[in-house]
Amino acid sequence: MRNWLPAYGYGSYTRFRRTGLLRASPPIVLAAGFVVLILIGTLLLALPVSGTRPIGLMAAFFMATSAVTVTGLAVIDPAVSLSPFGQIVLISLVQLGGLGFVTFAVIAAITLGKKLSLGQQALALEAFNQTSVSRIRRTAISVLRISLTVEALAALVLALWWWRDYPFLTAVYRATFHAIGAFNNAGFSLFPGSIAQFVGDPVTILVLSTCIILGGIGFSVLSDVGQKKRWAPLLTYTKVILAGTIILNLGGFAAIWALEYRNPDTLGELPVHAQALAAWMQSVTSRTAGYVSIDVSELRDSSTLVTMLLMFIGGGSLSTASGIKVGTFIILVAAVYSYLFHRKEVVLFKRSVSPDTVQKALALLLVTAALVFAGTLILTVLEDAPLVDIAFEVVSAVSTTGMSRGLTPQLSTPSQLLVIVLMFVGRLGPLTLAYSLATQKRSRVRYPETEFQVG
Amino acid sequence: MRNWLPAYGYGSYTRFRRTGLLRASPPIVLAAGFVVLILIGTLLLALPVSGTRPIGLMAAFFMATSAVTVTGLAVIDPAVSLSPFGQIVLISLVQLGGLGFVTFAVIAAITLGKKLSLGQQALALEAFNQTSVSRIRRTAISVLRISLTVEALAALVLALWWWRDYPFLTAVYRATFHAIGAFNNAGFSLFPGSIAQFVGDPVTILVLSTCIILGGIGFSVLSDVGQKKRWAPLLTYTKVILAGTIILNLGGFAAIWALEYRNPDTLGELPVHAQALAAWMQSVTSRTAGYVSIDVSELRDSSTLVTMLLMFIGGGSLSTASGIKVGTFIILVAAVYSYLFHRKEVVLFKRSVSPDTVQKALALLLVTAALVFAGTLILTVLEDAPLVDIAFEVVSAVSTTGMSRGLTPQLSTPSQLLVIVLMFVGRLGPLTLAYSLATQKRSRVRYPETEFQVG
Ligand SMILES: [K+]
Ligand SMILES: [K+]
Numbered sequence: 001m002r003n004w005l006p007a008y009g010y011g012s013y014t015r016f017r018r019t020g021l022l023r024a025s026p027p028i029v030l031a032a033g034f035v036v037l038i039l040i041g042t043l044l045l046a047l048p049v050s051g052t053r054p055i056g057l058m059a060a061f062f063m064a065t066s067a068v069t070v071t072g073l074a075v076i077d078p079a080v081s082l083s084p085f086g087q088i089v090l091i092s093l094v095q096l097g098g099l100g101f102v103t104f105a106v107i108a109a110i111t112l113g114k115k116l117s118l119g120q121q122a123l124a125l126e127a128f129n130q131t132s133v134s135r136i137r138r139t140a141i142s143v144l145r146i147s148l149t150v151e152a153l154a155a156l157v158l159a160l161w162w163w164r165d166y167p168f169l170t171a172v173y174r175a176t177f178h179a180i181g182a183f184n185n186a187g188f189s190l191f192p193g194s195i196a197q198f199v200g201d202p203v204t205i206l207v208l209s210t211c212i213i214l215g216g217i218g219f220s221v222l223s224d225v226g227q228k229k230r231w232a233p234l235l236t237y238t239k240v241i242l243a244g245t246i247i248l249n250l251g252g253f254a255a256i257w258a259l260e261y262r263n264p265d266t267l268g269e270l271p272v273h274a275q276a277l278a279a280w281m282q283s284v285t286s287r288t289a290g291y292v293s294i295d296v297s298e299l300r301d302s303s304t305l306v307t308m309l310l311m312f313i314g315g316g317s318l319s320t321a322s323g324i325k326v327g328t329f330i331i332l333v334a335a336v337y338s339y340l341f342h343r344k345e346v347v348l349f350k351r352s353v354s355p356d357t358v359q360k361a362l363a364l365l366l367v368t369a370a371l372v373f374a375g376t377l378i379l380t381v382l383e384d385a386p387l388v389d390i391a392f393e394v395v396s397a398v399s400t401t402g403m404s405r406g407l408t409p410q411l412s413t414p415s416q417l418l419v420i421v422l423m424f425v426g427r428l429g430p431l432t433l434a435y436s437l438a439t440q441k442r443s444r445v446r447y448p449e450t451e452f453q454v455g
Numbered sequence: 456m457r458n459w460l461p462a463y464g465y466g467s468y469t470r471f472r473r474t475g476l477l478r479a480s481p482p483i484v485l486a487a488g489f490v491v492l493i494l495i496g497t498l499l500l501a502l503p504v505s506g507t508r509p510i511g512l513m514a515a516f517f518m519a520t521s522a523v524t525v526t527g528l529a530v531i532d533p534a535v536s537l538s539p540f541g542q543i544v545l546i547s548l549v550q551l552g553g554l555g556f557v558t559f560a561v562i563a564a565i566t567l568g569k570k571l572s573l574g575q576q577a578l579a580l581e582a583f584n585q586t587s588v589s590r591i592r593r594t595a596i597s598v599l600r601i602s603l604t605v606e607a608l609a610a611l612v613l614a615l616w617w618w619r620d621y622p623f624l625t626a627v628y629r630a631t632f633h634a635i636g637a638f639n640n641a642g643f644s645l646f647p648g649s650i651a652q653f654v655g656d657p658v659t660i661l662v663l664s665t666c667i668i669l670g671g672i673g674f675s676v677l678s679d680v681g682q683k684k685r686w687a688p689l690l691t692y693t694k695v696i697l698a699g700t701i702i703l704n705l706g707g708f709a710a711i712w713a714l715e716y717r718n719p720d721t722l723g724e725l726p727v728h729a730q731a732l733a734a735w736m737q738s739v740t741s742r743t744a745g746y747v748s749i750d751v752s753e754l755r756d757s758s759t760l761v762t763m764l765l766m767f768i769g770g771g772s773l774s775t776a777s778g779i780k781v782g783t784f785i786i787l788v789a790a791v792y793s794y795l796f797h798r799k800e801v802v803l804f805k806r807s808v809s810p811d812t813v814q815k816a817l818a819l820l821l822v823t824a825a826l827v828f829a830g831t832l833i834l835t836v837l838e839d840a841p842l843v844d845i846a847f848e849v850v851s852a853v854s855t856t857g858m859s860r861g862l863t864p865q866l867s868t869p870s871q872l873l874v875i876v877l878m879f880v881g882r883l884g885p886l887t888l889a890y891s892l893a894t895q896k897r898s899r900v901r902y903p904e905t906e907f908q909v910g
Contacts, residue, residue, distance in 0.1 A: 206587065301842040302836045309828065333821075355810050363791045381714070390756070433795070
């Protein structure tokens with residue numbers, strides 16, 4: 001190992017990064033990796049062999065970005081316009097994008113957490129470098145093992161179940177595709193109308209929703225639960241995310257069922273058990289998956305708002321989900337609760353949360369909200385479509401959920417480029433921001449404090 | 456002075472409050488005062504003599520609430536359905552609601568600021584009590600003097616200007632009504648279509664927009680500028696609010712002009728100077744006044760979003776404006792900027808802002824956003840109207856702006872009651888919250904700190 005940039009301690013780091021960018025911080029390496037993956041994907045998808053007829057460079061670019069960012073928004077229907085080769089490219093991009101991101105995020109969290117919890121405000125980059133290659137390898141293998149295990153089990157069950165209706169190989173192929181799609185929270189489907197035909201099928205819905213939840217809850221939660229298996233010794237973070245996930249999923253389920261059960265275009269015509277499954281799927285998928293068993297463009301405005309809130313919140317950190325994250329949301333709610341009830345500390349499960357964490361959550365919220373606002377504003381100028389459809393599509397892109405009210409396939413090229421940017425920033429932004437915030441330093445210039453009136 | 460509740464130090468406080476509520480905290484006294492004022496106003500407006508024909512108890516309740524909270528949303532047209540007596544009741548409610556709130560808020564700020572800046576975490580209630588009656592009287596007189604001076608000057612100019620087109624007494628009456636309405640940021644108008652007929656009239660637009668800005672910028676800013684008259688010695692808070700107000704007004708002006716100049720239903724058909732005046736008025740009025748010189752229901756979705764953002768932000772603290780407040784917005788932006796650029800301190804004009812202030816701003820933001828979200832959600836269930844109209848009306852009510860896309864007069868009674876609640880909470884909530892947050896205590900129970908992943 002040549003330590004050719006000793007002043008920055010970059011030595012071992014060169015063994016980790018692959019892009020050749022010098023002095024790049026980990027988020028930049030991740031972004032560069034994503035760009036490379038997207039470009040390779042674009043070229044592959046643009047090949048004549050990928051489409052039933054050539055889909056064109058722009059559509060290929062859009063689909064590759066959507067796949068790598070595990071979003072699922074689509075300007076073409078992958079079931080119709082992509083050949084099996086194209087479909088395999090697409091789902092491979094999803095797998096690589098999802099796995100790569102989670103592996104990277106977990107390593108970053110380990111290295112940062114380890115260093116910074118010791119109170120050392122050292123450059124996080126150094127922390128990143130000093131993590132041993134073996135540790136990185138172990139983590140990556142662990143992520144890979146969990147992912148592939150869940151996906152294989154889901155694919156197995158779905159293949160057996162779908163074999164009733166499809167030839168064996170078709171069932172296996174589609175089951176594998178959807179298992180990967182669901183665990184990575186990328187809402188691409190090989191069936192017409194996403195998974196609408198399974199709206200009342202308990203096996204399909206429960207397998208897919210379980211995959212979605214496991215993929216979206218976060219690696220550290222899975223790993224903590226897997227190691228301890230009982231509630232009491234779990235990390236506070238794990239408890240909070242488990243509780244938050246259950247509350248959000250059940251709350252969304254109840255809200256959507258209550259608001260839609262009389263809507264003939266969504267749940268109204270379904271038998272009760274299918275209504276329950278559809279409301280459950282819609283609640284779970286809103287958190288970032290994008291598979292839909294009902295037509296979201298027919299949702300009432302009230303359920304649309306609930307869905308947008310769930311998309312905005314998203315899943316757990318270090319997962320295939322995006323959005324501001326469940327943890328961020330809970331921290332914000334807990335912070336407000338604490339202030340309203342005259343406590344200075346933000347407390348969750350009898351553990352206090354540092355003001356720094358609250359400030360990070362605030363930054364994530366505001367940056368994400370600003371992104372949604374700006375994206376919506378620009379898209380209202382570019383497109384002549386109802387505001388609710390535009391806002392929905394933007395929240396879906398920023399949170400990399402991938403649900404659509406039908407606007408995406410009709411977007412002009414500038415708007416497609418905007419959505420591409422939103423998906424990319426939506427996927428990488430929160431981690432980059434969290435990483436950046438974890439490495440902040442106290443400025444050497446101190447200013448006197450001033451009184452400031454708010455409210 | 457009988458100190459008949461010595462344990463709580465309530466003695467001198469009994470001289471200040473009028474409602475007879477024992478042990479009530481200042482925000483509760485304020486809320487009770489508002490309720491009493493609204494009820495009296497409701498009864499007066501429901502009198503047959505108040506309407507050209509009786510307007511009914513529900514409409515009277517709505518209009519009284521809208522007036523006392525200085526909102527301006529209207530289920531009846533005050534120019535058409537109210538008699539001169541009813542109009543005078545309405546504008547008196549505006550004046551009392553606006554003045555009363557500002558006086559109260561200023562006194563609360565003085566007493567809290569004085570006590571808490573000394574680091575004493577005493578019950579704020581005591582601070583409130585110990586403020587001398589003479590101090591309260593001086594402050595109230597000062598607020599009254601500034602308000603009446605601005606209103607009288609504006610009324611004078613408008614009366615002279617409008618005398619060209621109206622009989623003298625009509626001109627004086629309408630000028631006084633609109634001067635009070637503008638300074639108190641209550642968007643009631645005696646002309647058809649609000650102030651649309653003055654869209655290109657520089658005198659009317661500039662006088663009204665000046666009143667709106669002065670009324671909405673906050674008493675402490677006016678008082679600081681009035682005392683010091685130069686930039687350098689101004690309080691940091693004053694500088695920030697002045698800069699923020701200019702940036703928001705000019706930014707809104709430019710955005711609305713750019714987005715609407717080709718819209719034939721708003722600015723498109725106007726000569727350039729009228730376009731400029733209309734865009735300026737729309738930007739200023741969005742910050743909380745509610746007078747409109749163009750038809751806001753014809754705004755493009757992009758300008759509607761900009762308008763909603765401006766309404767949500769609102770004006771300065773301790774003013775006739777509501778919303779989260781300019782100061783809160785700037786603190787939030789500055790906080791995010793600081794985090795993104797790796798500073799721990801939030802700095803404005805070379806003064807740092809305490810983490811407590813940032814947390815208060817966060818609480819105000821989230822509570823207001825939750826109020827808007829919940830209000831919009833409930834209204835989408837209650838009303839069959841486009842989501843954009845509903846969201847606009849809810850933001851307008853919560854921020855007590857009073858602009859409408861035409862939905863309010865069509866609302867069912869439950870929806871009207873909801874809007875009444877939103878106006879009331881929108882007007883009193885932020886101050887109550889800020890007050891409550893200023894008096895928080897550190898809990899005696901301490902919990903160990905936990906690591907928590909966000910983003
Ligand atoms: K997705
Ligand atoms: K108003």
